[in-house]
Amino acid sequence: MTVIAIEEHWTTPALTAALQGLGEEDRDESLAFNEIGDNRERLHDIGDGRIAAMDEQGIDMQILSLAPPATGPLAAADALSLSRETNDFAADAVRRHPSRLRALCTLPMAAPGAAADELERAAALGFVGAMVYGRTGETALDDPRYDDVFATAARLGQPIFIHPQIPSRVLRQAAYSGFDPMTELALSTFGWGWHLEAAVAALRLIVRGTFDRHPELHIVLGHWGELLLFWQDRVNGLSRIAGLERKVSDYIRSNVFITSSGMFETALLHHALEATSIDRLLFSTDYPFQRPTQPDIQNFLAEFDTDEDRAKFTEGNARRLFRIDEPR
Structure with a gap:
């Protein structure tokens, strides 16, 4: 059985330095998670060390993604230059390990006019x-x-x-403050806030009519859908008010793919299978922030009822969505 993990993070020393050099008002405090244990060393390695870690976990292929906050907090010119630099770096890693790595590009969203061009170049x-x-x-x-x-x-x-990100400072002060600094950070990021941010971003795209204008567009959400799969009955009420062509849940089922992000809880899997289709689910570990062992992964995969569904989750859906078998 082949296993493709699609949300596996990395970064570069140059980008790390640029992000850490930002002023307090622009700095993303979730960068602190990159410094825990050996995370930084693992994030900077998309060569032999990463391949060895994949072998240990039983991962056949990783789709690399730049660790948050990527180039987002940088000024437009810096975001553009570092986006191109990191994309070139990742492309070289994929060329060196074509059977083991693919990559998602990062885009200079602070320079909207250049972002689409960089997406085209990266493709x-x-x-x-x-x-x-x-x-x-x-x-x-x-x-x-x-x-x-x-x-x-x-x-x-x-x-x-669409990856989670730390909430704005205004929102953090209003909703996540009043505790010691690390508890505030945890509450506003992996404990809760990250996931609401990603869910709201996806929901806003739907309400904005993005998928009516671009019906062939697909987005991916981690962490079993960033809570949206649990709230479809309520968000469906937005469709009539926003003048959408379909129910919100229909867009989720047709334009959204969902990853596990290393959250190998069977209840989440079974709910996702009821809320959307097996054809929309993707395997990921969220490396190196989550590091399930090979037995952890195999035990979770045993929860699937059929070999066909298990194969879709571990590789088939990823191959289809990311066109992995097509010549580039």
Whole structure:
């Protein structure tokens, strides 16, 4: 059985330095998670060390994605230059390990006019999609200035992964403050806030009519759908008010793919299978922030009722969505 993991993070020393050098107002405090244990060493390695870690976990292929916050907090010129630099670096790693690696590109969303161009350039280099965030500065992902990015992604068949990000400082102060600094950070990120941010970003794209304009566009959400799969009955009420062509849940089932992000809980799997289709589910471990062992992975995969469904989850859906078997 082949296993393709599609949300596996990395970064570069140059990008790390640029992000850490930002002023307090622009700095993303979730960068602290990159420094826990040997995370930084693992994030910087997309060569032999990463391949060895994959072998230990029983992962046949990783789809690399730049660790949050990627180039999002940087000024436009820096975001553009570092996006191109990191994309070139990842493309070289894929060329060196063509049977083991693919990559999602990063886009200079602070420079909207250049983001679609970089997506097109990256696709030509062999990238299989892009990873973005729900907000760049104060600009939401569904802002009309980004519509060219989605039009280009739809035209090229490049899926867009919406990764969680830390909430704005205003929201963090209003909703997540009042505790010690690390508890506030955890509550506003992996404990809760990250996932609401990604869910809201996806929901805003639907309500904005993005998938009515670009019906061939596919987005990916981690963490079993960032809570959206649990709330479809309520969000369906938005369709009539927003003048959408279909129910919100229909867009989720037709335009959204869902990953596990290393959350190998059987209850989440079974709910996802009821809320959407097996054809929309993808395997991921969220490396190196989550590191399930090979037995952990195999035990979880045993929960599938059929070999056919298990194969779709571990490789078939990823091959189809990211066109992994097609010549580049």
